[in-house]
Amino acid sequence: MTSFMRKACEMLEKHGELVRIKEPVSPNLEMPAIARRAFANGEPAIFFEKVEGSRFPAVCNLFGSEKRAELLLKRSFLHSLPLPALSKPVMQSEISLSDLPQIKCWPRDGGAFITLPQVLTIKPGKKSWRHSNLGMYRVQISGNNYIQNEECGLHYQIHRGIGIHHQEAIAKGEKLKVSIFIGGPPGNTLASIMPLPNGIPELLFAGIFSKRAFRYARHNGWFISTDADFCILGEIQNDLKPEGPFGDHLGYYSEQHPFPYLKVHKVFARKDAVFPFTVVGRPPQEDTIFGKIIHKITKPLIPYVLPGVHEVNAVDAAGVHPLLLALGSERYLPYEKREPLELLTQSNAILGFGQLSLAKYLFIAAKEDNPSLSVQNVAEFLEHILCRINLERDVHIHRNTSIDTLDYSGTRLNHGSKAVFAAAGEPCRELGVAAPVKGVLVVQEEKWENQGKAENFPLVVLCDDAKWTSKNLENLLWVTFTRSNPASDISIGSQLVIDARKKPHHTIPLQEI
Numbered sequence: 191m192t193s194f195m196r197k198a199c200e201m202l203e204k205h206g207e208l209v210r211i212k213e214p215v216s217p218n219l220e221m222p223a224i225a226r227r228a229f230a231n232g233e234p235a236i237f238f239e240k241v242e243g244s245r246f247p248a249v250c251n252l253f254g255s256e257k258r259a260e261l262l263l264k265r266s267f268l269h270s271l272p273l274p275a276l277s278k279p280v281m282q283s284e285i286s287l288s289d290l291p292q293i294k295c296w297p298r299d300g301g302a303f304i305t306l307p308q309v310l311t312i313k314p315g316k317k318s319w320r321h322s323n324l325g326m327y328r329v330q331i332s333g334n335n336y337i338q339n340e341e342c343g344l345h346y347q348i349h350r351g352i353g354i355h356h357q358e359a360i361a362k363g364e365k366l367k368v369s370i371f372i373g374g375p376p377g378n379t380l381a382s383i384m385p386l387p388n389g390i391p392e393l394l395f396a397g398i399f400s401k402r403a404f405r406y407a408r409h410n411g412w413f414i415s416t417d418a419d420f421c422i423l424g425e426i427q428n429d430l431k432p433e434g435p436f437g438d439h440l441g442y443y444s445e446q447h448p449f450p451y452l453k454v455h456k457v458f459a460r461k462d463a464v465f466p467f468t469v470v471g472r473p474p475q476e477d478t479i480f481g482k483i484i485h486k487i488t489k490p491l492i493p494y495v496l497p498g499v500h501e502v503n504a505v506d507a508a509g510v511h512p513l514l515l516a517l518g519s520e521r522y523l524p525y526e527k528r529e530p531l532e533l534l535t536q537s538n539a540i541l542g543f544g545q546l547s548l549a550k551y552l553f554i555a556a557k558e559d560n561p562s563l564s565v566q567n568v569a570e571f572l573e574h575i576l577c578r579i580n581l582e583r584d585v586h587i588h589r590n591t592s593i594d595t596l597d598y599s600g601t602r603l604n605h606g607s608k609a610v611f612a613a614a615g616e617p618c619r620e621l622g623v624a625a626p627v628k629g630v631l632v633v634q635e636e637k638w639e640n641q642g643k644a645e646n647f648p649l650v651v652l653c654d655d656a657k658w659t660s661k662n663l664e665n666l667l668w669v670t671f672t673r674s675n676p677a678s679d680i681s682i683g684s685q686l687v688i689d690a691r692k693k694p695h696h697t698i699p700l701q702e703i
Contacts, residue, residue: 195373195464214240222295222469225250244291248465253479262376263399270397272319275405275416281458286339287331291465296437301333308371308382311355323351324392326382343433347595365425373419375400385545419463424452438596440509441472442697473506503565507664511594512671514549515565520556520614530612537610548594556614576629578613586610589677598697599675607677622646626663650687
């Protein structure tokens with residue numbers, strides 16, 4: 191039976207959404223560079239028939255447009271429950287890690303990485319898929335001091351479901367078994383990045399998205415996706431090894447740090463396997479489309495899991511987690527002059543919920559003030575906040591908190607701070623006109639001293655290059671929210687000043703080759 195990944199590629203090709211490159215291409219920087227340019231130019235998916243150093247073909251930009259994503263993903267709740275498989279095509283051949291396409295995306299990357307893995311673990315002491323976690327965590331398959339073909343790095347963030355399973359395994363004195371799948375039905379890939387509460391298995395959504403139940407089998411205690419193109423089986427070891435550097439979705443290199451790693455037990459592949467990959471970097475990239483799809487799916491659920499909250503947007507241009515916009519409700523004390531009260535309750539709920547807890551800056555507004563306001567219109571939303579916010583009352587900084595593992599603006603890995611900006615009520619000021627957001631003054635000075643010249647600009651952003659930062663909204667958002675730590679880089683007086691200049695502890699921005 192032809193692999194589902196190969197079938198997906200053939201289907202896209204029939205719709206004019208895939209092109210083939212027949213000449214040999216290097217996975218070391220060259221293929222990722224082609225992938226970035228294909229996405230940036232709105233081009234079709236690209237099928238590399240000959241990957242240098244590997245006998246397997248590869249495909250990129252599969253989800254590079256919403257049109258392709260809709261073609262690839264077929265939703266049906268009738269096919270959601272995982273089913274045991276009668277055959278195991280993924281185990282048709284046993285290979286080594288070095289047989290896989292060795293994709294290296296950026297010059298300083300520590301080695302080759304799998305960038306579209308589906309990493310599955312089962313809660314220790316349990317055996318059913320109902321106690322599984324499927325996530326997308328980066329997997330380093332070469333470089334550093336990993337033993338070639340015997341070990342691979344596993345980088346996961348501290349709040350992820352796999353971390354809970356790992357901690358439980360440590361408490362039991364066990365080694366956590368890990369299965370890494372690559373390829374298979376495209377819906378399985380999307381399911382692995384769904385922001386679901388702990389306890390809800392992503393494998394349910396794999397069936398929904400693919401219109402085909404997730405097919406599985408067991409092998410010596412490991413759980414296997416039989417429809418996958420590749421499968422890596424291993425156990426997390428008791429010690430740590432250096433992982434990285436790696437060019438990440440904030441637009442910088444995440445540096446080398448000790449992380450868990452797997453002792454590889456087996457690597458399997460279908461005979462007709464296709465290796466899908468993506469490139470991670472400063473947005474927009476292919477994962478931008480993933481974000482749009484997830485937003486469409488989860489938007490109707492937000493009011494149910496976060497009472498009073500209507501809509502949220504983890505802003506892609508700001509690196510996703512550094513900036514979160516939320517539209518809430520302000521219904522407390524309706525007989526008094528309105529101010530943020532219920533919004534603060536909602537902000538605490540947001541910052542304690544799943545992946546939203548990674549937000550570093552949260553801007554939250556009351557829907558009652560403008561029923562047509564949307565978090566998807568970032569400039570308008572920020573202007574709505576800035577013309578209403580009381581700087582002395584409505585800025586709340588949470589010091590010494592956990593932040594995104596990839597965010598180096600804080601004091602050390604995983605440690606930083608958060609800020610909540612809440613606004614409710616009538617406007618209290620007119621905003622000065624400036625590009626690209628009204629009320630925001632971008633300045634390139636060593637120290638900002640307001641001498642009464644900018645009272646209509648409640649937000650001042652200090653940066654290294656004011657011309658480049660203010661060139662467009664994307665630059666402003668990226669610089670402001672990836673290069674600042676609220677606790678140390680915010681000062682409040684007659685204006686709110688965010689110091690978004692580069693600091694010695696910041697990591698290196700990614701540069702296109």
